[in-house]
Amino acid sequence: MNLEHDCSVDQKLFWMNSTFMAQKYSNELRADPDWSVKGFTAAIQRDFGLEPSSQQIYRARKKACTLNKCDFVDQFHKLHDYCEELKKANPGSTVVLKTKMDSDQRRFHRLYICLDACKRGFIEGCRPLVGMDRAFIKGPHPGQLLAAVRSDGNNGMFLIAYAIVEIENKETWVWFIQHLIRDLRIENGHTYAFISDKQKGLSIAIAELIPNAEHRHCVRHFYNNFKGSHPGLTLKQILWDAARATTIPWWKCQMERMKMESEAAWKWLHPKPAQHWSRSHFKAHYKCDMLLKNLCEAFNSSIVKARYKPILQMLESIRTNLMVRMANMRVAAFKWKKSVGPRIEKIVEKNKVESGYCIPILSGDMKYQVTNMEGGQYAVDLGTRSCSCMR
Known part of the structure; x- marks a missing residue:
């Protein structure tokens, strides 16, 4: 009996080498590049009842990294076919793939996606406030994922469009918003408001393309900049009271409180236009007094793992999450009383x-x-x- 057990263990050890471990756990290492040696070893013990050496683990991690890099590159070659299939499976969707020449090779540059269901949902049941945000793409080929998110009829998160770009600046935001304007048929900027963290180039892009639209700044991000030089609970409360004030006299009252508490803090706030951060200066016809871009944060939280994956897997993960969310919300709506x-x-x-x-x-x-x-x-x-x- 012991002899049979020993033979079984020897057979396992024969094929349980670093190459096998790299292939078996490449997805886990792609999702978590910082997966610890201890965690890797525990996974092998759980799955196979063996304890590999530290050298095997290190070699497996190195080989898995090489495999994943090759996978990342290969998926970019399949991106054109994916875009065509996406348009075929979702008629009416906008999928824009932009490439550029690098010497004698054509390389990926940018990708914009707005699914037809998102367009129709925006027109038929969303508030006229659009949250704009970006998230870093991890992995061997980093970039930025830009997203436009809105509040649905139940104050929930509703993704409108998303794009993969090389960097976040005015040029990429202009490119993204131009496509968004065409998809959402935005003709009159007076009927729309945008909220963001004042990302690089975004304010300039909105001012150029939709000059009449209202541009709000997330008060949480605004306060984080404020508290760096003006800490304290009292100043924090006054700032939030000023942001929540719904009339100009109430806002002025809070600003006077700020001046009495700290003239330096008041001077910091004074040149900041209140139409960007206080309800008292927001336009009333939007019927939406949102101060935070929590909807964008909710979307970014839902794609944390997806951002580590190769581009096709990342796009499919986002699309699948969006599809499942819409299906679940559709079922939930039938239960509304x-x-x-x-x-x-x-x-x-x-x-x-x-x-x-x-x-x-x-x-x-x-x-x-x-x-x-x-x-x-x-x-x-x-x-x-x-x-x-x-x-």
Whole structure:
């Protein structure tokens, strides 16, 4: 019995070499290039009941790296066929593959994708606020993944379009936004707002291509820049109060508080245009007072592992995640108890409770003077769906 066991172990050791381990675990090493020797060894012990030497592990990691690099290169050669198949399987989608000549070879340059379902979903059920963000692509062939994300009818994340570019700058953002404008049929910039972290060249690109659009800056990112030279909980609270203020008088009040607390902090904020970071200066017709680009962060979190994969696997991972999310949301929508989503329903119910403390007085055709419990008076126009409180 012991002899048979020893022969079995010898047979395993014969083919359990560094080449086999490299081929077996190349995907794991691609997803996590910093996979520790301890973790690699534990995986082999779990799967085969053997403990390889440290030298075998190091050789396997090196061979897997070589295999993965070859795989990365090979997939770029198949990219044109993938794009054609994507357009065939999703009629109406926009897939733009841009290449450039490098000596006598044609090389990949940029790729833009906007699936037909994303276009139609944008037009039929999304708010007019677009989050713009970028994420680093990992692996042997790094680059940047640009994305445009919107808020759907239930305040959830809805991906519109994404692109792979060589670097993040004004030129690549202009290229991305030009395609986005054509796909979404943006003709009047007054009807759109964008929110971002002030990425390199993005503000300039938006100002050039859609000069009338509102461009908001994520307040979390804004505060991170602020606290570097002006730390403290009090200043943080005042800054967020100023950002959340819905009327200009309330905003001015918070700015005076800031000046009294720290004149240096006030001077830092003073030249920063409030229309980029405070609700008090946002345009009201968007009906969306979002201050953070959490939707973009949610998308970036969903593609963390995909960014380590070769380009075709990365694109397929993004497409599959998007497809599954849409299918799940479609099923969930049939379970809605009301004509709006659960998140919106909670907001409506909260506002209904608060409205019980307000006294409306008719002042004209669909116009009211509303007084709250604190004595504040506001003008409400149901015809234009507006209120002077700006909420």
